[in-house]
Amino acid sequence: MSTAPDTEAGSVSGTGTASGPEGGVEGQQKLPLLALLALATAVFVTSLTETLPAGLLPAISNDLHVSESATGQTVTVYAIGTALTAIPLTAATAGWRRKRLLLTAMGGFALANTVTAVSSHYGLTMAARFVAGVAAGLAWALLAGYARRMAPGHLQGRAIAIAMAGIPLALSLGVPAGTFLGKVTDWRVAFLAMTALTVVLLLWIVAAVPDYPGQERGEQPKMLHALRVPGVTPVLFVTLVFVLAHTILYAYIASFLDDLGMSDNTDLVLLVFGATSLASIWIVGAQIHHRLRVLTVTSTLLVAVAAALLAVLADHTALVYLAAVLWGLGWGGVPTLLQTAAGDAGGDHADAAQAMLVTLWNVAMAAGGIIGGILLDLIGSDSFPWTVLLLLLPVLAVVLSARSHGFPAGRSAV
Template identity: 65%
Template sequence: MTRTSEPESRTERLPLLSLLALATAVFVTSLTETLPAGLLPSISQSLSVSESAAGQTITIYAIGTALTTIPLTVITAGWRRKRLLLLSIIGFLVANSVTAVSSNYELTMVARFVAGMAAGVAWALLAGYARRLVPEHLQGRAIAVAMAGIPVALAAGVPLGTFIGKEFGWRVAFWAMTVIAVILVAWIAAFVPDFPGQGRGNRASFNRTITTPGVGAVLFVTLTFVLAHTIFYAYIASFLDSVGAGDQVDVALLVFGLACLISIWVVGAKIDRTLRLLAITATVLFAIAVTALGLAGDTPIVLYSALFLWGLAWGGAPTLLQTAVGVAGGSVADEAQAMLVTLWNVAMAVGGVIGGLLLSGVGPNSFAWAALVILAPTLLVIVLAKRHGFAAAPKLDDAGNKDDAGNKLDADEIHAR
């Protein structure tokens, strides 16, 4: 039998040069989204709008992702993967450049919407790209390397970008993102292998995707887990201020970010064999953390211990959820990833609204109990999804297809044979 659909890049070693390029793409995506949060006063002054209006540059990014991910995934299903990845990074390059030069609020919002569209394409693509670079038994680890860009952006990128913005101006921070995007385009073009799209004849409908066993469970957990996180994290500064730690926001976020880095390392090392256990552990740790914050967040040792546990729960979550939906989705993994990205951004937008209502109506201590209520059904679904979605070990596809080494084939390999 001849293998024609995959480059000869599948080895027993992780292709780090390619995976680190994907991790940098994840970093660019995450940092482009969150960078304005640390620069709102400067942005609002420069654009002659309120800080609240400047904050909508983050909201419009999420809306751009949520509204366009699924349609763009359908439209580009047959495109070569490398071409699509490069176009998404070029989208960031253009959007961040326009943001850096714009003195008009409306133009800036359009640029941020375009950046959100690019993010939707990238997020729907990157996890699947990482999986296709390696054999099945290394797929979880490959996704973990690619997703490492998220905690790096949280722990280092946002603080560094904020520092650059304060010292040299917020526009310089966005120009720095453009420079990174230029370098990344060259990196991907030179060193990341290409893969075929699904082809129009094999393009599965999203109705089929949502009814694939396990996909619905993973999507539900994605929605609720991210919702619980966003309700609290979006207003973490307000919570810290309420417990007498308002002057320690940078330290608190550093503790959280370092725990995220540890989490992504642990998840990357263990996910291929213990995805189910890791998902349950992350949810339980998150529940313990928010409970501790709600009961005794004004005690420093409890505060920082809880933030550390929360970081351990959150850092590996993107890897866990994208691996789970990829395994459950099988031949419709790209569509499943697109749904996950959409729900992720919906949860962020809704979480921001709910958190704001709780803050103004009840107070910041309510964040913990709202998150805990949401995490209860999250844990229940993970526990019940023991056959599909959060199985003890990766499952075969419905046809039981394996390659000569015993690894599951993706749709392109099966079609090629």
């Protein structure tokens, strides 16, 4: 799930602004909102495509004549497609022009969602979902870096925050809306609506998003070299464990609330989470240029406090909603923080660092679904918040220890 602060030839000057005549931001002092909103819509499409089946499992399983647990693997195979292909495809397409690559990735979503909508065979549906995951690997290894290249140095964090706003919108509004559409019409209509949105987005990208060159052959990303760069490994570790902790709870939040007797409140709890996630993105976008470390520590603590409330005081409905507020405030800005940290730490190997971040993000999502299911069967849903707390302890320790590289006390735009 993420992207790279591009370091391709001719793209970044020493002051952090793009140089050259091709869509550069040299001398530009404001954000190109129309182009950034197109990227936010691309993020929305990728996030919603991944999670949409979760709200439509009974209908999909009935049509495909498989169990709901088998249908649930349509989410897992998406994450696997991204995890397996993000690094090799990022390396293979490093020389492509950025706009061509973005259009290719979004075209992949249009194709995959269309096939998913018309398929009556489980195998074909799973293949389409895998293709969607591959397209996500391309997109996530591109989008944040694309946003950075559009902005002057002092606004790069804000540009990434705008682009990443598509994530909480997809989770808090897109999934409930898609579920509602699937229920009042047919689940296939929800996927066809995703195709229609993607076609509109393709035209939007052609019209409004600037183009940038890819990397020269000698400058293309070397994945293993990035691991030797100080700060990259701590950021990747935090990504893996933080996303794992979040996914274990989020993927089974409906089961958790159902066990609390709050099954009728699931949509509202998710709406509260999504709204506060948007607020978090705004705060992070405004402050990330100088406070990346403080914001990362604060985000970790907020999610930990939310998990503690759910672990100890979940029998109080008001405190569950308070936990959703804190969870959203803590989590909403995390994609922006981690992508920015990976890009800053990676330096000349930023693309490689971002590709590995994408891979580990999706590994964590797939693992979170599997581990959460095991915990649910063996212990019960009340184990989720305790597991989140346990996982966040090493996250906090690594963020605090990576003071010189990874999550530095002082930050300037790359």
